[in-house]
């Protein structure tokens with residue numbers, strides 16, 4: 001019998017498994033794909049903006065020092081609205097932090113997480129697929145298929161981190177609300193003639209937001225939102241035409257765009273589970289909340305799920321109590337709810353207000369951006385939202401190890 005079984009070894013599930021390593025719990029991680037194979041959906045070509053708060057969580061887990069050399073820091077953020085006046089700027093020095101955030105390639109993060117998991121404390125069931133779950137009063141039975149062999153595992157707590165289209169969430173009978181943006185994110189690494197100087201850009205356009213995130217080796221990671229019916233056009237362009245189109249959309253703030261790498265597309269929706277808990281199971285990460293990538297909040301929100309759950313599980317170890325107990329999971333849901341609601345509202349409002357060329361709204365946006373730029377309190381609120389430090393601070397989020 002496991003104490004904790006985690007389904008889904010993407011960035012969120014694997015981070016939780018690493019966080020739980022020091023605890024005296026029998027923990028297993030079930031992941032459908034070996035790390036590094038092309039089908040693995042979590043560790044692909046995308047880059048992730050980790051908030052300052054997430055860097056603290058990884059520090060609390062004891063792995064930030066190892067990740068630090070593979071990330072680029074964000075010192076300055078510039079937010080603008082294409083074709084309209086007004087821009088807002090945020091600075092790490094003004095917020096008294098070493099960086100507003102850090103950019104890391106998801107494969108680099110994944111490699112570190114899986115290296116950390118290879119030390120033996122966590123039972124790795126990889127590759128293996130969960131295809132059914134059943135619950136009784138004191139355990140969850142999890143049906144898996146591994147190398148063509150079918151098996152049933154038992155656990156006191158099941159953590160569901162199998163991503164946006166979570167089949168396990170469905171099997172548990174947890175409904176989710178889905179809302180279409182009719183937008184697709186096109187991602188690629190690009191190079192500009194001017195050095196990035198650790199500046200991230202978020203530029204709102206009528207088709208959706210366009211972000212440039214400073215990356216190692218002087219590159220930028222581009223997340224360029226398109227209307228669904230437009231994206232095929234841009235994907236098909238040859239490199240020179242692609243760079244010309246990007247230049248028109250972004251302008252010359254970084255000089256000329258000189259190079260583009262491989263491109264990939266991600267259809268965007270907002271999907272939110274109506275609740276996080278069913279019996280002895282809890283959903284976290286994208287299985288609970290899949291967001292638009294505007295301002296890069298999705299993984300950061302998932303890592304705060306990880307930090308909260310790890311804190312509560314550390315308490316159960318100290319109290320020698322049941323890790324799947326109803327009161328513990330109810331507490332988890334109560335503690336995470338305000339953060340979930342606030343980030344869903346924040347990202348959804350940004351996308352809907354800014355992907356709109358209705359003139360009065362455009363004027364209000366310009367006024368809003370100028371206000372954020374000029375009023376220190378507003379700027380500070382926005383910076384802290386982006387840095388992921390406005391929420392209740394768990395031990396890991398304070399950069400501390402779990403209680404043991």
Ligand SMILES: Cc1cc2nc3c(=O)[nH]c(=O)nc-3n(C[C@H](O)[C@H](O)[C@H](O)COP(=O)(O)OP(=O)(O)OC[C@H]3O[C@@H](n4cnc5c(N)ncnc54)[C@H](O)[C@@H]3O)c2cc1C
Nearest residue numbers: 008010011012032042049130162163285286296298299300
């Ligand atoms: C273009 C883009 C840019 C983004 N940029 C940012 C950013 O800058 N900052 C940020 O914070 N977030 C960002 N995000 C969001 C971030 O990528 C996600 O929040 C994060 O990947 C979610 O991780 P997860 O582990 O919850 O889910 P996933 O990454 O979907 O992982 C789920 C895992 O579960 C496994 N799995 C599925 N079903 C089963 C099964 N039945 N049995 C076993 N295993 C199973 C899958 O193989 C997979 O490994 C971005 C997203 C996109 C699309």
